[in-house]
Amino acid sequence: MEELRKKARELLTSGAVKVIIGYGPGSGKRVRAVFVRKPEQADLLICDDRCLQNLAVYLTKPEVKALGKAAVVARLPTLRAILQLAAENQLTDGQVVALGISPEGKMTELSQFKAIEEFLAGFSFELSAEEKATLEKLDQMTPEQRWQFWQEQFAKCVRCYGCRASCPLCYCEKCLAECNQPQWIPAASHQIGNLDWHIIRAMHLANRCVNCGDCSRACPVGIPLHLLNQKLAEEVFKQFGARSGMKAAQEYALCNWKLEDRENFIK
Amino acid sequence: MSEFEPKIVAFVCNWCTYAGADLTGTSRIKYASNVRMIRLPCTGRIDFMLLLKAFEQGADGIIVSGCHPNDCHYTAGNFHARRRWMMFRSLLDFLGIDTRRIHFAWVSAAEGAKWAEFVNSVTDQVRKLGPNEQYQKLSQAGVE
Amino acid sequence: MIIEKKLLKQDSVEKLFAKLKADGRRILAPKAQGDEIFFEQVASASEMAKDYIQTTLSPKGAVFPRVEALFRYQMEGKDVKIENNSEPQPTVIFGLRPCDAASFAILNSVFSWDYQDSQFKSRLAQTAAITVSCSRADEYCFCTSVGGSPGDTKGSDILLTRIGSGDYLAEILTEKGKAMVTLAPELFAEAPSEDKEKYLAKVPVKFDLKKLTEKLPEAFNNNELWMEQSLRCLGCGACAFVCPACVCFDIQDESKRESGVRLRCWDSCGFSLFTAHTSGHNPRPVQSQRWRQRVMHKFSYFNDRQKYLGCVGCGRCSRKCPADMNLLEHLKAIAEAR
Numbered sequence: 087m088e089e090l091r092k093k094a095r096e097l098l099t100s101g102a103v104k105v106i107i108g109y110g111p112g113s114g115k116r117v118r119a120v121f122v123r124k125p126e127q128a129d130l131l132i133c134d135d136r137c138l139q140n141l142a143v144y145l146t147k148p149e150v151k152a153l154g155k156a157a158v159v160a161r162l163p164t165l166r167a168i169l170q171l172a173a174e175n176q177l178t179d180g181q182v183v184a185l186g187i188s189p190e191g192k193m194t195e196l197s198q199f200k201a202i203e204e205f206l207a208g209f210s211f212e213l214s215a216e217e218k219a220t221l222e223k224l225d226q227m228t229p230e231q232r233w234q235f236w237q238e239q240f241a242k243c244v245r246c247y248g249c250r251a252s253c254p255l256c257y258c259e260k261c262l263a264e265c266n267q268p269q270w271i272p273a274a275s276h277q278i279g280n281l282d283w284h285i286i287r288a289m290h291l292a293n294r295c296v297n298c299g300d301c302s303r304a305c306p307v308g309i310p311l312h313l314l315n316q317k318l319a320e321e322v323f324k325q326f327g328a329r330s331g332m333k334a335a336q337e338y339a340l341c342n343w344k345l346e347d348r349e350n351f352i353k
Numbered sequence: 354m355s356e357f358e359p360k361i362v363a364f365v366c367n368w369c370t371y372a373g374a375d376l377t378g379t380s381r382i383k384y385a386s387n388v389r390m391i392r393l394p395c396t397g398r399i400d401f402m403l404l405l406k407a408f409e410q411g412a413d414g415i416i417v418s419g420c421h422p423n424d425c426h427y428t429a430g431n432f433h434a435r436r437r438w439m440m441f442r443s444l445l446d447f448l449g450i451d452t453r454r455i456h457f458a459w460v461s462a463a464e465g466a467k468w469a470e471f472v473n474s475v476t477d478q479v480r481k482l483g484p485n486e487q488y489q490k491l492s493q494a495g496v497e
Numbered sequence: 498m499i500i501e502k503k504l505l506k507q508d509s510v511e512k513l514f515a516k517l518k519a520d521g522r523r524i525l526a527p528k529a530q531g532d533e534i535f536f537e538q539v540a541s542a543s544e545m546a547k548d549y550i551q552t553t554l555s556p557k558g559a560v561f562p563r564v565e566a567l568f569r570y571q572m573e574g575k576d577v578k579i580e581n582n583s584e585p586q587p588t589v590i591f592g593l594r595p596c597d598a599a600s601f602a603i604l605n606s607v608f609s610w611d612y613q614d615s616q617f618k619s620r621l622a623q624t625a626a627i628t629v630s631c632s633r634a635d636e637y638c639f640c641t642s643v644g645g646s647p648g649d650t651k652g653s654d655i656l657l658t659r660i661g662s663g664d665y666l667a668e669i670l671t672e673k674g675k676a677m678v679t680l681a682p683e684l685f686a687e688a689p690s691e692d693k694e695k696y697l698a699k700v701p702v703k704f705d706l707k708k709l710t711e712k713l714p715e716a717f718n719n720n721e722l723w724m725e726q727s728l729r730c731l732g733c734g735a736c737a738f739v740c741p742a743c744v745c746f747d748i749q750d751e752s753k754r755e756s757g758v759r760l761r762c763w764d765s766c767g768f769s770l771f772t773a774h775t776s777g778h779n780p781r782p783v784q785s786q787r788w789r790q791r792v793m794h795k796f797s798y799f800n801d802r803q804k805y806l807g808c809v810g811c812g813r814c815s816r817k818c819p820a821d822m823n824l825l826e827h828l829k830a831i832a833e834a835r
Contacts, residue, residue, distance in 0.1 A: 114636045118821035119729040139820070149728060149783060224447065233449025233487065241495065242530065244554070244563055244738040244763065251733035252819045264770050270402045273749050274564045274762045276495030278409055282402075285444065289401060292440050304819030306735040307553055308533040314444070321443045326436070340440065343432035345422065351442060352435070353458040353471055410753065496760065497562035 087133050090159065090185060090193050094128040097157050103183055104154025107144050109137040119144065121153065133159060133187060140298035142167035142254035146176055157183035162209055163298030165202050166331025167254040170296055172199050173336045176257060199334035211329050213297070213316060221316060237277065240284060242307040245275040249287060249311050252304035255294045262286055288314035293322045293339040296331040359413035359479040361388045363472070364399045366419035368426040369461045376465030384469035385476035388416065395419065397430025401441045404455065408488045414454045414479035416472070421459040431459075453482060499650070500675055503685035505657060505665040510591075511542040516681040517589050522625075525559055526591040527552050536590060545592060550635050551811055555741030556593045560620045561604055563738075564762050567616065567748075572755040585620045589677070591627045596640045596809040598628045598652035600741035606803040607744045625673045628653035629665075634698035637812030639825050642704050645809055647697040658693040666693050703825060706806075709832035713797040716831055720785065726827050727788035729820045734765030736791070736814035736822070742807050745771075766790050792827070 094106045110120030110130040117136045121144075122128055142164045144150045158164065165186055171177045184196040186205050196202045213221070224232060247263070250256045263271045263283060271286060272279035287301075295315040302312040322328050325348060328339040365371050371392045377384060393399055396419030404415050417438065425431045438457055446452050456475045460468045505513070514524055525536040529546040533553040539545060546552075571578045601621065608617040631638075631647035640646060650656050654674035657665035666688060669675055678685050716722060737743040747764040751757055764771060767788075772781045781787050795807030808824075815823045 112821040113815060113823045113826065116821050121728050143731065144729075147784075149724070149785065227449075229446065229449045229451060231449070232447065236448050238530075242533070242535070244734075246734035246738045246765065247768070248731070248733035248735045248819050251731035270406075272751060273747060274496070274751070274760050276564045276760075277491045278494075279564075280495070281448075281491065282405055282409075285405065285448070286402070288444055289441065292444075300819070304731070304733065304735070306739055306817040306819075307535075308531050314447070317447045318440055318444060321440060325439055340436055341433070343429060343436055345432075347432065347435055348439060349422075349435055351438075351457060353456065495564055496758070497565045 087131070090133050090187075091128045091131050093185060093193065093195060094122060094131055094157070095125045097183065098122070098125040098128065102155075103157040105150075106131065106157045106159070106185075107141045107150070108159035108185075109133065109139070109141075121150070123153065131159070133191065133193070137161070137187075138299070138303065140164050140167055140252075140254050140296075140300045142171065143252060143300070145171065145182060145254070146257040155181065155183075157185055159187060160184040160196075161187050162189070162206065163296045163331075164254075165196070165206055166211070166296035167298065168331075169199060169202055169206070169334050169336075170255060170294060170331040171257075172334035173331075173338070174255075174294075179334065203333055206332065211297075211332070213320065217316060221313065221320065224313065224317075236284075239309045240277065240280040242309060243275055243280040243284070244307060245273070245280065245283065246306060248304035248306060249301035252300040253291070254298070254300075255291060255296070256287075262290075284311070284314060287311075288318055291315050292318040293326075293328055294330050295319055357480060357483060359387055359476060359482075359484075360411060361385075361414040361416060361472070361476055361479060362407040362412040363388050363390045363416035363418065364403060364407075365390055365392060365416075365460075366396050366398075366426075366431075367392055367394050369420035369424060369459075370418040370468065372462035373460045373464045373468045376462065377468045378465075380465045382465060382469045384472045387476045387479075388472050395425065395427050395430035396434035397425075397427065399434060401437065404441075408454075408485060409492070411485075411489075412454075413482070413485045414456070414475055416456050416458065416475055418458040418460045418468075418471070421461055424461060451482065451485075451487060454479060454485060500669045500671070502688035503667045503669060503678070504688050505667045505685055507659075507663045507665065509684040510665075513677075513681055513684055514539070514542050514591075516684075517677065520587075520680055522587040522589050524589050524591055525556065536593070550631070550633050550638070551594060551813060551816070552597075553813075553817070554739055555600065555811065555813065556590045556597050556626075557600060557604060557741045559588050559590050559624050560601065561608075561617060561744065561746075561763075564760055565616070567759045567761055569758045570756060582616060585623045587623045587625075588620075589625045589627060592629050593626055594631055594811065595628055595647060595649040595651070595653065595656070596638075596645050596811040597741050598626050598656075599640075599645050599649060599809045600811075601626070601652045603742045603799075603803070603805045603807060603809070604744055606805050610803070625654045625677060626652060627655045627657060627674075627677070630656060630658040630693065630696075631698040631700075632659060632696055634700045635812070635816075637815045637823075637825065638698075638700050638810065639703045639812060640810035641700045641702045642706060642825075642828075643806050643808050643810040644706070647700055648693055658696055660689070660691050660693070660696055666691060668693075704829045704832045706832075709796060709828055710800055712831055712834065713793060716834075717789070717793060722831070722834075723785040723789040726830070727785045727822070730767070730784050730788055730822050731820050732767055732769060732784050732787070733819065734763075734767050735817050735819065736824075737765035737767060738763055739813040739817045740808075741811055741813070742795070742809055766794070788822075792824075792831075796828070 106122040109117040112118035326339040527546040528537040608614040799807035
């Protein structure tokens with residue numbers, strides 16, 4: 087943590103960046119995103135197990151961009167989100183400095199995408215055993231049971247769009263959920279509207295989600311939304327061998343094709 | 354009581370399947386009248402939202418069909434569509450939606466007979482599944 | 498105004514539920530789903546969540562549902578048949594907190610302001626509140642700063658306070674409350690001469706409301722203040738949707754060919770779309786202005802027009818904010834600014 091604060095102070099003092107997006111003290115035992123703009127505020131920065139929010143979500147916000155060049159405290163999913171944003175032409179090389187935090191809590195300054203790629207190459211992007219087991223459990227249910235499970239979950243959804251707002255890859259200025267001519271997704275949080283919304287969200291994040299889990303953490307009613315994304319991420323990997331957020335220049339699996347793609351479900 | 358007759362919505366591409374279905378007609382081959390065809394420029398244009406809307410509007414079954422691989426009028430529309438359907442199908446299955454109600458096919462402009470056979474087989478399968486209760490129950494749920 | 502005080506044994510709650518149901522009422526009570534607690538219909542009192550400071554969503558859905566049909570229509574030849582929503586079922590909300598109970602008057606002040614919203618009013622008229630006072634509070638609670646308290650009787654029909662024996666001291670507060678007692682008079686025994694105060698949570702006053710309301714009009718133009726407070730705000734609607742006093746709604750028409758329904762759905766001023774015009778112009782183009790709107794509406798405009806605050810201090814917005822926007826902290830900062 088001292089290392090991080092020292093680096094933050096340095097970066098701000100030298101003027102290399104104008105703002106450090108990091109974690110600072112929040113309500114009670116919580117931490118929250120802080121935007122450190124003065125070297126003397128660097129001591130606010132915290133880096134421990136509570137720091138889970140994917141801060142890459144702020145990199146595309148106009149208000150935050152207006153503060154000037156940013157350095158962002160970045161755990162693995164945040165680093166992946168940065169590369170994915172780069173792959174989608176939302177960030178350019180050198181626009182952001184990542185203060186990469188390894189799972190052991192060690193900080194590395196990564197100022198180029200290439201450095202982030204190399205750093206990430208050292209870590210597996212496999213789901214944890216626990217995550218796999220949860221997916222497995224759902225897969226083993228009958229379709230009726232799965233339907234029941236998800237309908238109960240979606241019945242809680244109030245359509246606050248916390249899942250969308252917290253997602254670093256949901257940067258569209260106008261979301262499909264807001265289009266009303268024609269209106270594809272009912273704005274009402276009834277069962278059809280909620281089902282449509284969650285299908286759309288999952289589909290639009292296939293091969294883009296970096297598995298940070300912020301959608302589920304943000305959800306005020308406790309819907310395990312990340313499972314939908316994990317399912318599709320696994321499916322994309324299985325079928326097309328693609329993982330999101332690995333390279334600053336990589337193709338999007340769903341904007342791509344191979345002659346030999348599986349088609350045993352097509353008559 | 355008359356037997357349940359499913360409503361099937363078919364999303365087809367303009368260049369192959371629609372022309373194929375035309376051939377079915379001009380060849381005077383009879384096939385199930387349960388199908389309502391919606392012509393789109395290309396399978397690449399068949400957004401998965403269209404399929405969801407069809408279910409919401411009361412479809413019991415859905416057909417999606419277009420040009421065979423390498424035959425796409427726009428070169429690769431069907432290849433892109435194929436990947437999207439793979440993901441969509443696995444997501445629907447994960448959500449517990451009955452994927453036996455959605456059928457995909459490649460039907461060329463020369464395959465009038467295949468189209469008739471395909472529609473008949475889908476209609477039979479969906480007839481056996483019965484009305485799409487999953488979606489019918491949803492339509493009023495969550496409104497007070 | 499207390500009509501009378503009684504004692505309700507803890508094992509009598511189940512019997513009370515049975516009597517209320519026999520009277521044709523639905524009972525909404527806190528029920529756990531995973532880590533979250535929702536007001537749901539319960540078959541038995543044993544299904545209720547045991548230990549909670551606050552529920553996830555407020556009970557406002559009973560009077561102002563998340564999605565409600567205002568009317569349905571059906572084309573019949575050249576005619577249109579319009580069907581109004583049916584009369585709401587009599588409802589008893591059990592286990593809400595005094596802050597939640599206080600919110601009904603706020604909602605009502607909007608729905609019966611210039612236009613009398615018959616659907617809301619009939620739901621409200623059919624709803625009775627059996628509130629349970631708070632024995633615990635957390636750092637997010639600030640009811641006492643906005644005119645409430647952990648044992649406040651405002652808005653409740655019956656207020657229950659759990660006393661040492663585990664039984665409830667019942668304060669019967671309104672005619673509606675009395676009517677419920679009349680359904681099962683045998684369950685309500687003579688009240689012991691206990692003071693409920695000692696069983697209540699301690700919630701210190703956390704800011705000076707008068708100072709806050711005085712300072713807000715002036716703070717309106719302090720762009721830096723709003724910008725600094727809201728920089729981390731993600732612009733979701735979680736705060737508004739968990740809030741017991743947020744009343745904003747959106748009207749949605751959903752139609753098939755010959756029939757359709759007009760729906761009223763919750764909406765939130767935190768969304769950029771909330772104020773977007775058809776032309777593309779948005780009078781509140783940035784999140785800081787939406788955050789300002791939220792604070793100003795609740796603590797300044799509401800106060801001026803409705804003679805109520807738009808906040809009961811339940812703390813849900815802050816507990817549930819994914820970016821830890823802590824309303825209390827920001828209000829304090831404004832009230833204490835020099």
